[in-house]
Amino acid sequence: MARPMKFEKNEAVGKALEVFWNSSYAATTPQELVEGLGIGKGSLYNTFSSKRGLYDLTLAEYVRRRAEVLEATLRRPGSRIDALAAGIAVLVGLDMANPKGCFIVNAVAEHGEGDTVVADASANLFELIKRTFGTCLEAAVQEGEARSDLDVDQKASELLAIVIGSSILLRTGGDKSAVEGLVDGVLRELRSGEKASRS
Amino acid sequence: MARPMKFEKNEAVGKALEVFWNSSYAATTPQELVEGLGIGKGSLYNTFSSKRGLYDLTLAEYVRRRAEVLEATLRRPGSRIDALAAGIAVLVGLDMANPKGCFIVNAVAEHGEGDTVVADASANLFELIKRTFGTCLEAAVQEGEARSDLDVDQKASELLAIVIGSSILLRTGGDKSAVEGLVDGVLRELRSGEKASRS
DNA sequence: CTGTTTATTGACCGAGAGGTACAAAAGCGT
DNA sequence: ACGCTTTTGTACCTCTCGGTCAATAAACAG
Numbered sequence: 001m002a003r004p005m006k007f008e009k010n011e012a013v014g015k016a017l018e019v020f021w022n023s024s025y026a027a028t029t030p031q032e033l034v035e036g037l038g039i040g041k042g043s044l045y046n047t048f049s050s051k052r053g054l055y056d057l058t059l060a061e062y063v064r065r066r067a068e069v070l071e072a073t074l075r076r077p078g079s080r081i082d083a084l085a086a087g088i089a090v091l092v093g094l095d096m097a098n099p100k101g102c103f104i105v106n107a108v109a110e111h112g113e114g115d116t117v118v119a120d121a122s123a124n125l126f127e128l129i130k131r132t133f134g135t136c137l138e139a140a141v142q143e144g145e146a147r148s149d150l151d152v153d154q155k156a157s158e159l160l161a162i163v164i165g166s167s168i169l170l171r172t173g174g175d176k177s178a179v180e181g182l183v184d185g186v187l188r189e190l191r192s193g194e195k196a197s198r199s
Numbered sequence: 200m201a202r203p204m205k206f207e208k209n210e211a212v213g214k215a216l217e218v219f220w221n222s223s224y225a226a227t228t229p230q231e232l233v234e235g236l237g238i239g240k241g242s243l244y245n246t247f248s249s250k251r252g253l254y255d256l257t258l259a260e261y262v263r264r265r266a267e268v269l270e271a272t273l274r275r276p277g278s279r280i281d282a283l284a285a286g287i288a289v290l291v292g293l294d295m296a297n298p299k300g301c302f303i304v305n306a307v308a309e310h311g312e313g314d315t316v317v318a319d320a321s322a323n324l325f326e327l328i329k330r331t332f333g334t335c336l337e338a339a340v341q342e343g344e345a346r347s348d349l350d351v352d353q354k355a356s357e358l359l360a361i362v363i364g365s366s367i368l369l370r371t372g373g374d375k376s377a378v379e380g381l382v383d384g385v386l387r388e389l390r391s392g393e394k395a396s397r398s
Numbered sequence: 399c400t401g402t403t404t405a406t407t408g409a410c411c412g413a414g415a416g417g418t419a420c421a422a423a424a425g426c427g428t
Numbered sequence: 429a430c431g432c433t434t435t436t437g438t439a440c441c442t443c444t445c446g447g448t449c450a451a452t453a454a455a456c457a458g
Contacts, residue, residue: 002404003454024309026225030446040407045447047405101308105367109300109308110223113372122371154384161364161381168304168363172321173312182360185353201434202424229416239437244417246435 012037017058021103024110059121062103080140092166101171130160211236216257223309258320261302279339291365300370329359
C-alpha cells in the first residue's frame, strides 16, 4: 500500500551502535551515521526522529545483546567457576583485539546522573550482570566449587564492580595481561576455599 | 615590562576542570569555558592555545590533586585498613553529595585508546592508586591487621578495579548505600583473616 | 494505468562551534 | 611622558552540526 523501507530498522540500529561506540555520543556526527548506516540523511531522520532517538535505541540494543551473550555463556555445562570466568572475559572484552570498553559504561561516564535513559539502561545491565553472577555463584556453592560460607550477594557485587573497572582498564591501552591476571586472581580466590569435588 | 595577566593560570585550570567535569569534553563549549573561567575568549585562546590544550592541563591537574588527597588520607595514623577505607571513600566520591565520577575514568571512557594524553594521565593515576594501596596493604600485613598470606599485589589490583567500578556505579544515580556496602564488604574480607593485634 | 501512500534523496538552513584579528589598555623602563 | 611589550575584549570568520523539506521513486489497490 506504500513504498517499503530499503533497510531493516534493527540492522540499522546495530550499525549505529558500532558508530556510536567508536567515539562518544557528542563526538558522533550525523555524517558518520549516514555513512555507517548506508542510508540517506532524510531516511535517518524520518526513521529515527533525532540523533538522540537513535542513540537511545542503541543503548537498549546493546543491553539486549549483552543479556543474550551472558546467558549463553553461563548456561554452558561444566564448572560454574569456569563458566563465570568465560562470562567475565567476554563482558570485559578480553576476547576482543582492541576493546572499546563497555558501551553502557562509556555512556554513563559521558552523560552521568541527569540522563534518565542512560541511567535506566545501565541499571538494567548492571542488575542483569549481578543477578547472573549471583545465580552462578550460588550454583558453585551448591556444587562444592566454592566455599559454603561465601557471601554470594557481596561477591556478585564485587565481581560487577571489577568487571566495570576492568573494562575501563582495558580501554586505556594498558597491557591486557595485567587485567587477565587480575581476573584470574579473583577466580582463584573464589576456588581457594572450595570443598572437595563431589564427582 | 608588559601588561600582566589579570588571572592566575593555575586557578583558571582548576575552574576549567570543573567545567569539563560537568559534561564531556566534546559537549563543553568555548562559551561555557569563558563563563566558567570568568575571562574573555581572547585571553582563553591566547593563554591555552586551544580547547584541547586547556583540557590536557586539567587532566594533569586532576591527577596532581588526586595524588595529594590520597597521600594525605593514607598518611594518617591509626589502623591501615581504616586509612584504606577512607582513601577508597574519597576516591570513589562517597563523600560528595552528587558524584560526577572520576574525571580520568570519564576521560578514558570518552576518548579511549587512541588518545595518548588521556592514556598517559590514566596510567599515572591508576598506577599511583595501585601503588598507594599496595603500600598500605603491606603495612596492614606487618601490623597484623590483615592475614599474613595476603597477596598484596593482587589485592591492590582488585581494589583499583573496584574503585573504578564504584565510581561508575555511583555516577548512575543508583543508591549510594549499595556502593558503601560493597566497599565495606571488601574491607571486611581483608580483616576477616587477621592475626591478633600486637598492641 | 492511475491514484494514494509512504520512503528516499540531497539540496538547503539557522545556529553555534572553535578559533582569529585587531584595536585598545595596562604595565614597565627610562 | 613615551615607547615597548604583552594582555584583553570584541567583532568577525569559516565550517560543520543537527535537522527540515520539497521533489522524486516505489509499492499496491482498483
